Amino acid sequence: MTMSKLALVSAFLILIILIILIIPGSNDENIDHIFLITIDTLRADHMGCYNYSIDTSPFIDKLAGKGVLFENAFTQSSTTSPSHASIFTGLYPSQHRVLANGYRLDDSFVTLAEILKKNGYKTAAFTSTDRHFLSGNINQGFEKYDEPEDTQNEFGFKYRPARFTIDKSIAWISNFRKEKKMLIWIHLFDPHLPYNPPETHIKKMADPTLKDKLDKITENRAINYEIFNNSKEKYFEEVLKYNAEISYVDSELQRLFKFAEKSGIANNALWIITGDHGEGLGQHNWLGHAKLIYQEQIHVPLIFYSAGHIKPKRVRSVVENSSIFSTVIDICGITMPDEKGNSVLTKSIKDLIFKNGDKSSHEFAFSERQYYGHRIAEKKLPAWQTEWENGKKYSIQNISFKLIYNKGVREPNEFYNLSEDPFELKSEISNRKYFKIKNLLRKELFARLKIFKESKRIKAKKVDSETIKKLKSLGYIN
Ligand SMILES: [Zn+2]
Numbered sequence: 001m002t003m004s005k006l007a008l009v010s011a012f013l014i015l016i017i018l019i020i021l022i023i024p025g026s027n028d029e030n031i032d033h034i035f036l037i038t039i040d041t042l043r044a045d046h047m048g049c050y051n052y053s054i055d056t057s058p059f060i061d062k063l064a065g066k067g068v069l070f071e072n073a074f075t076q077s078s079t080t081s082p083s084h085a086s087i088f089t090g091l092y093p094s095q096h097r098v099l100a101n102g103y104r105l106d107d108s109f110v111t112l113a114e115i116l117k118k119n120g121y122k123t124a125a126f127t128s129t130d131r132h133f134l135s136g137n138i139n140q141g142f143e144k145y146d147e148p149e150d151t152q153n154e155f156g157f158k159y160r161p162a163r164f165t166i167d168k169s170i171a172w173i174s175n176f177r178k179e180k181k182m183l184i185w186i187h188l189f190d191p192h193l194p195y196n197p198p199e200t201h202i203k204k205m206a207d208p209t210l211k212d213k214l215d216k217i218t219e220n221r222a223i224n225y226e227i228f229n230n231s232k233e234k235y236f237e238e239v240l241k242y243n244a245e246i247s248y249v250d251s252e253l254q255r256l257f258k259f260a261e262k263s264g265i266a267n268n269a270l271w272i273i274t275g276d277h278g279e280g281l282g283q284h285n286w287l288g289h290a291k292l293i294y295q296e297q298i299h300v301p302l303i304f305y306s307a308g309h310i311k312p313k314r315v316r317s318v319v320e321n322s323s324i325f326s327t328v329i330d331i332c333g334i335t336m337p338d339e340k341g342n343s344v345l346t347k348s349i350k351d352l353i354f355k356n357g358d359k360s361s362h363e364f365a366f367s368e369r370q371y372y373g374h375r376i377a378e379k380k381l382p383a384w385q386t387e388w389e390n391g392k393k394y395s396i397q398n399i400s401f402k403l404i405y406n407k408g409v410r411e412p413n414e415f416y417n418l419s420e421d422p423f424e425l426k427s428e429i430s431n432r433k434y435f436k437i438k439n440l441l442r443k444e445l446f447a448r449l450k451i452f453k454e455s456k457r458i459k460a461k462k463v464d465s466e467t468i469k470k471l472k473s474l475g476y477i478n
Contacts, residue, residue: 042301074300094370
């Protein structure tokens with residue numbers, strides 16, 4: 001090779017390297033359409049793909065079988081608004097300051113929808129309640145935002161069954177030009193109390209072996225039947241209805257998926273399915289959620305599916321579902337805005353999705369509960385359970401162990417060996433054999449609490465009547 005040829009080849013190679021270095025933001029996964037599905041109140045362990053023996057979620061199970069399923073994904077709050085705010089900001093509730101339902105996300109926070117919109121994505125959201133997202137400013141960044149306008153439920157807020165939310169989503173997709181990029185967020189509320197599923201799904205779930213199956217599933221869960229009027233029959237009835245709600249949502253998602261496939265939008269699409277929190281169903285003396293941070297209230301599904309882009313696998317590593325924020329940004333090849341860099345503690349799990357193996361540095365999951373104010377439900381609880389009613393709760397866990405800190409006492413005061421005691425029935429806080437692991441979890445927990453002190457600069461804001469009035473005048477709330 002002559003010197004001039006060598007120089008030419010070298011220059012060419014340098015150019016290639018420069019291009020690779022200069023464009024770190026290129027979307028190497030060729031994913032243009034993001035479907036983010038959050039299913040309210042969905043316990044992971046009530047789905048077939050999470051080893052439930054009752055066939056509640058055949059469609060999602062199939063998708064999960066062809067995608068990446070995270071076996072140990074945990075939400076950062078057992079309450080709707082804080083949990084969703086974490087998914088959209090990548091921050092823990094103590095950082096984004098949406099501490100309970102009825103709190104408002106400050107405008108200063110940058111959301112996933114805002115970042116994608118800024119990078120050329122069309123953004124649309126279709127939600128199923130009017131209580132949490134628009135009034136809580138969690139809709140930031142969605143050009144199109146649609147929430148229910150009628151049908152008040154018995155809790156006094158508006159909601160709509162999955163069918164209507166999916167209808168609206170399909171109508172929007174029909175008019176979407178698929179050459180463009182998009183983020184569509186769909187929130188389905190049906191598994192939330194009160195359980196009122198369509199009759200067809202009750203019938204579907206009510207097979208003759210159901211009671212035997214439920215008996216077997218729940219024998220170790222230490223259900224408090226007092227919550228169900230001391231009637232096991234009543235308990236079965238409630239679980240049957242809860243399962244039927246999951247079955248209903250599953251069938252509606254299948255309808256959406258089929259439509260997306262038919263319209264060609266499913267090519268180059270990434271589907272993300274998760275839950276905002278679980279449900280007590282009688283465990284730890286609780287029917288609903290939002291009050292506690294035991295596994296039944298924070299273990300949620302997390303599934304990524306993309307036809308032709310993702311190899312199927314199950315990941316065992318512990319992950320946090322608010323990692324969705326950084327993960328989507330990472331997959332879309334977008335550079336994280338500078339101001340977000342240091343504050344986001346929940347990191348991208350893109351490598352766990354697209355690369356082989358499930359080794360990860362994400363070995364801890366954090367959850368918190370700041371306030372709970374459901375006075376009617378409170379009365380059903382024994383005194384030992386209500387004494388921390390207004391206190392804060394924090395938990396940190398790895399694959400086998402979990403530490404809980406009920407604030408008000410000096411030190412974390414519950415510790416569980418999840419491998420031996422998955423339903424958290426016997427705290428081992430005083431057992432010296434766990435000294436080392438307890439210390440490790442304590443260190444991780446307190447490191448987060450220290451960072452939260454800095455977040456207090458931003459005052460937690462409740463949705464005030466002025467905001468409601470303003471939204472009403474804009475035609476957002478009827
Ligand atoms: Zn919720």
